[in-house]
Amino acid sequence: MQGIINRAKELIDRYNTGESIKIMEVCGSHTMAISKYGLRQILPPNIKLISGPGCPVCVTAQNEIDASISLASQGVTIATFGDLVRVPGNDSSLQEERAKGKDVRVFYSPLDALDYAMANPSKEVVFIGIGFETTIPSVAMTIKEAYTKKIKNYSVYCLHKTMPKALEALVVNGSDIQGFLLPGHVSAITGSTIYNFLVDKYNIGGVVSGFEATDILMSVVMILKNLKDPKIEIQYKRVVKEEGNTEAQRLMDEVFEESDAEWRGLGMIEGSGLKIREKYSEYDAEKKFNIKKPNSRTEIKGCRCGDVLKGLITPKQCPLFGKACTPLNPVGPCMVSSEGSCAAYYKYGE
Amino acid sequence: MDKVLMSHGGGGSMMQSFISEIFIEKFNNEYLSQMEDAALLPGKTVFTTDSFVVKPIFFSGGDIGRLAICGTVNDISMRGAKPLFLSASFIIEEGFPIDDIKKIVDSMVDAANEAGVQIVTGDTKVVEKNSADGIFINTAGIGILYDEAYASIKNGKPGDVVIISGTIGDHGMAVMGDREGLDFDPPLLSDVAPLNKMVEKLMTLKDAVKILRDPTRGGVAEVLYEIASMSNVGIKIYEDKLPVKMNVKSACSMLGIDYLHLANEGKLVCVVDKDYAYKALEIMKEDKYGKDAAIIGEIDSSGLVTIDTIYGTNRIVDRPIGELLPRIC
Known part of the structure; x- marks a missing residue:
């Protein structure tokens, strides 16, 4: 292993011009991997890896969190991915609701949530649909299957977001980024062409990277190599094809359509979210339960998750980091989620 | 917080503070x-x-x-x-x-x-x-x-050696695999086993055996943190020396879980005087439940629990907090 790492270091040195380079990763698994492998220790000091809005829990807006929590108190069964249960809302969290006796269940896959609904027809099961293109196809599949099988007690609260428009918002708002480490799992579904606008409109390149230490280092090499002539390339070729997974794309498109979405830190971004198409509206929890997003405070006092998500500051530059905000008592979602950059910095002592 | 959460029983730092604040303070005795x-x-x-x-x-x-x-x-x-x-x-x-x-x-x-x-x-x-x-x-x-009260969580000293009696995370991942319906070949199997025969042989090394701890809930990571805190020392472990089954490793990377956080029910962490490290390792390896035993680290005076990664970097070992939850992405 050390040999491959040394080879990557040599290549980085070869293409390193010495000028300050910021490379942003926009996938929670990359954020964790970089900290866990200690990759910042390997890179020369002028090359900085900064974390962007890649953690699904972190970018979920505060009022969406609060709406999910208040839905739990309406007597429905909340089905959710693990991380979300711990995120603090305005005055509760899903795990606190569960402790009060509300039915909050953690599922690894939305298909398990649908199975649970089918096995428990007396319960009204609402799946909280968060996440990017990695999770969206499987949620689409549950809606389609529920429709086909005429399941009446399952619905999805759709809070899904898609990556390209958020990247554009970051670039337009002037984040100083010279290259993107593009998400491997998301791109396995979407393909890599969705990022072409970064080069065409903004002259910034990116590399779709895998998740091993060598994947990430080689992707950095590819970004450095193309700095003068930016490109969108795929390093993670063993999984990602340029055209992506067309079957999954078709499924997503059949069930969902584009909508506007609010991101924590980035605000409302046009066309960056999804909503459930009219054909499947009976599976849209927002309509079924008339969910109104409350007027939540937009930011938690002192918490700079928003600036962390935009890559404007590193977690350590937040005044609450490691003091008022720790994984044990998280203030903001970037510390709660196992994919959050604050959690990564704290856990691995960066 | 006025209600007990699942995280209060998860074996991590949240449970530690819960126990000390609610129980230890009131029940306190020698x-x-x-x-x-x-x-x-x-x-x-x-x-x-x-x-x-x-x-x-x-x-x-x-x-x-x-x-x-x-x-x-x-x-x-x-x-x-x-x-x-x-x-x-x-x-x-x-x-x-x-x-x-x-x-x-x-x-x-x-x-x-x-x-x-x-x-x-x-x-x-x-x-x-x-x-x-x-x-x-x-x-x-x-x-x-068996003899005198040699083994205690407070006995670790810089220079001592940390040994684990076998592969890490088998029980935790077997149970999680059953819950999540994960199918692996070879299958994920719990390591649940009685370790008293192994300990009986280890105790012939008397006070060279400094600490014995079974890394159940909270896993090896939590035990290392408890040792560091109770013995007032630091610990450094080596990633390339950690025995972990391939299927457990794969399931961990699939679910986004650190195997050092997974419960073990048939393993012990042993801290020994460095002069007796190979003798202790030999004793463990001779036991039915210790054939994968390995020296995984050493006690130092840093006050931190760190790991030398296989990439030649060094970082803090992540301390488990509460419930183990699979990640989304």
């Missing part, structure tokens, strides 16, 4: 404040208790019955004591299948025979449907020190 896996009482007697609520009740590689015996046998063993007598209490939900209870009891008998302990007292309560989930078992046990 035996409890030893803060060991088992209390050392007058007359070289060692006493401990543990409750078992595992779901599913029958899991890959074991069941709640074997777990209930091994858990208590191992906690007594971790003080360098020979486990002798156990109690067994059952809280059973109305409607629970009698055949399942018979299977659980058979499994308890097998484990007790293997460990050489007797179940000498017990209790049975049946509660109304929905007041408990299937069956809960509590066991308590007493044992006698």
Whole structure:
């Protein structure tokens, strides 16, 4: 292993011009991997890896969190991915609701949530649909299957977001980024062409990277190599094809359509979210339960998750980091989620 | 927070502060404040208790019955004591299948025979449907020190060597795999086993054995943090030396879980004087449950728990907090 790492270091040195380079990763698994492998220790000091809005829990807006929590108190069964249960809302969290006796269940896959609904027809099961293109196809599949099988007690609260428009918002708002480490799992579904606008409109390149230490280092090499002539390339070729997974794309498109979405830190971004198409509206929890997003405070006092998500500051530059905000008592979602950059910095002592 | 959360029982730092604030402060006495896996009482007697609520009740590689015996046998063993007598209490939900209870009891008998302990007292309560989930078992046990009270969580000194008795995370991932329906070839299997025979042989090294700890809930990471804090030292481990089965590693990377956080039910972490490290390793490897034993690190004076990664970098070991939750992406 050390040999491959040394080879990557040599290549980085070869293409390193010495000028300050910021490379942003926009996938929670990359954020964790970089900290866990200690990759910042390997890179020369002028090359900085900064974390962007890649953690699904972190970018979920505060009022969406609060709406999910208040839905739990309406007597429905909340089905959710693990991380979300711990995120603090305005005055509760899903795990606190569960402790009060509300039915909050953690599922690894939305298909398990649908199975649970089918096995428990007396319960009204609402799946909280968060996440990017990695999770969206499987949620689409549950809606389609529920429709086909005429399941009446399952619905999805759709809070899904898609990556390209958020990247554009970051670039337009002037984040100083010279290259993107593009998400491997998301791109396995979407393909890599969705990022072409970064080069065409903004002259910034990116590399779709895998998740091993060598994947990430080689992707950095590819970004450095193309700095003068930016490109969108795929390093993670063993999984990602340029055209992506067309079957999954078709499924997503059949069930969902584009909508506007609010991101924590980035605000409302046009066309960056999804909503459930009219054909499947009976599976849209927002309509079924008339969910109104409350007027939540937009930011938690002192918490700079928003600036962390935009890559404007590193977690350590937040005044609450490691003091008022720790994984044990998280203030903001970037510390709660196992994919959050604050959690990564704290856990691995960066 | 005015209600107990699942994280308060997850074996991480949240549970530690919960226990010390709610229980230790009020119950406080010289035996409890030893803060060991088992209390050392007058007359070289060692006493401990543990409750078992595992779901599913029958899991890959074991069941709640074997777990209930091994858990208590191992906690007594971790003080360098020979486990002798156990109690067994059952809280059973109305409607629970009698055949399942018979299977659980058979499994308890097998484990007790293997460990050489007797179940000498017990209790049975049946509660109304929905007041408990299937069956809960509590066991308590007493044992006698093999020799002197050599092994204690407070004994670590810089230079000592850290050994694990085998592969990491098998039990935690087997149970999680059952819950999530993960199918691996070879299958994920719990390591649940009594370790008293291994400890009996280890204790022939007397005070060279500084610390014995079974890394159950919270996993190896939490045990390392407890050692660092109670012995007031630091610990450095080496990633390339950690024994982890390939299927456990794959499942961890799939679910986004650190294997150092996964529970083990048939492994011990042993801190030994460095001059006896290879002797201790040899003893472990000779045991039925120790063939994958490995030296994984050393005690230092940094005050931190760190890992040298296979990439030539060094970082803090992530301390588990509460519930283990699979990540989304």
